[in-house]
Amino acid sequence: MNHWQELDRKFFMNTGHRRLGVTLVRGEGARVWDDQGREYLDFIAGWGVNALGHCHPVVVSAIREQAGKLTQVSMDVYNVPQVELARLLLETTGFDKIFFASTGTEANEGAVKLARKYGKLHRNGAYEVISTLNSFHGRTLAMVAATGKPVYQAPYTPLPAGFLNVPYNSLEAIQQATTDKTVAVLLEPIQGEGGVNVPDDDYFKKVRAWCNENGLLLILDEVQTGMGRTGTLFAYQRLGVVPDILTVGKGLGGGVPISAILVKEKAAVFGPGDHGHTFAGNPLMCAAGYATLRYMLDSDVPGNARRMGQYFTEQLKDLRKKYSFITDIRGRGLLLAIEFNKDWSAEIAKECVAEGLLLNNMKPNAIRFMPPLIITIKEIDEAVGILDRVLARVSSPDRSGLVIGEGVKV
Ligand SMILES: Cc1ncc(COP(=O)(O)O)c(C=O)c1O
Known part of the structure; x- marks a missing residue:
């Protein structure tokens, strides 16, 4: 040593x-x-x-340039790099609204908060989120509750309420867990940390249809599968389904900590003061993210x-x-x-x-x-x-x- x-x-x-x-x-x-x-x-x-x-030279020079201009501002002001990255992400994917955070866990936590607010507004206060066994969504208490791994959960009980972990790749399991308290289903397109588990091709189409029939939000956690990792910019693009909420992290910043929640209009229910982070939309991270995504698309x-x-x-x-x-x-x-x-x-x-x-x-x-x-x-x-x-x-x-x-x- x-x-x-x-x-x-x-x-x-x-x-x-x-x-x-x-x-x-x-x-x-x-x-x-x-x-x-x-x-x-x-x-x-x-x-x-x-x-x-x-x-990568494009990321390094974007960071260098932005570091000499402006590195951090508050959420009380506008900043250019975050608007540029938001526009590129939204135009590329067709989502309507976005929120930046720093880590994948924060993006998922924000997505669940968003779903809960949606439940209050549109689903009689429904708040439960169905996620899967062997998933990985992060390490905050709520995301440990969403992450269906008893070994990560056991030391921290009691965990926040409102999460049900069901077997992956089973529509029936989601159907059985759905009640009038359910507001969303949270899934990884491929379980990454849980073992690189690839579900059947029609799993997501069936889950999407079930969510549509029952008024549930579909949240896809693409923190690991996103940003080109599985051969399309996002894995959902290959699956033929579009989630209501998409979370992105890891590759987004080309090596610096930035994550995002991308949302379809109907689920964009955050209003002033509902959510925030000190570093949300940090110009330095957004400049690195823009350079990364621009290069990724162009090349x-x-x-x-x-x-x-x-x-x-x-x-x-x-x-x-x-x-x-x-x-x-x-x-x-x-x-x-x-x-x-x-x-x-x-x-x-x-x-x-x-x-x-x-x-x-x-x-x-x-x-x-x-x-x-x-x-x-x-x-x-x-x-x-x-x-x-x-x-x-x-x-x-x-x-x-x-x-x-x-x-x-x-
Ligand atoms: C699918 C998925 N979601 C969320 C996370 C958590 O992201 P972070 O570690 O950036 O908080 C990870 C991390 O590996 C992940 O693979």
Whole structure:
């Protein structure tokens, strides 16, 4: 453990694990460097944030320029970058109104507040939100209640009331949970953190129809699937349904914290004083967001995510033919996962670090890939080559030479 890591251990409550054990100091494109000068291919990308890679020139220059002009104002005034980003997002998607926040959790929390106000105004005070088991919507108390994972919920009970967690990919479960108290259904188009779980294609069409029949709002949480990650700008565009409320985060700022709630007119019920954050519409973040989205649209970055996702999936399928302990390859675009019939993912991730590849071991038996969306075939080949060598080593009868614990070779 080096100097920075010792200080980190001393200062922080151990919420972050720091599972990969490296201290990153620089990034460019799909590559990052640690404090020892070692280079890595980054297939975590700040947990699916660095859509254009690290320090993309258009994002860096937008931040530089805006930092010299105006970085923060209050919600009591107008500011230009937030209007520019709002216009681009709304014109591109066809939503009617927007609200900016900083994190995905805040966007979801705001979306639920919005739904509750809608319930007060239009649904006799209905307030319950149906979300799904294995979902992930954030870590505030209300979003922990929405996140259907008992392990995240147990330490914090009693949780805020008004959330029902039902099985994913089941319209029947949503139907059974719906009562006259229900105001909205909150879903991820693909469950990201919960395991890259891809539902049936018609699930969302059926849920949309159920929401229409029963006057419920459909909230799609695209914090992880949005901003090109799954091969279209937003995953809902491929699903053939339009939500009433869409939440966006992660990739929106190209690496800086900004999120948004996009709303159809009928659900745009916030009025003066109903909601706000100190940093809502922060000009610096909005300038970075505008540069990111402009580049993404002009260069068809979602198209690259789609093509590279297909290529990457084929390479992973080839690995599956080679290693029988790989049981599943799933996902869409550049949100992909590989699953094993053994709890080897921590070991595999550690071994990959030693070979210069950063991966997210999201479950004991599964790894998630979220590379930057500007990734190339050459970089995918390099990553797959590393993975191939590591899988061979981890599964060989002679397991000497494996990295264990704090990066020590045995
Ligand atoms: C689908 C989804 N919603 C919400 C969040 C929370 O976003 P944040 O961590 O920016 O608050 C995440 C984070 O991983 C997510 O994947």
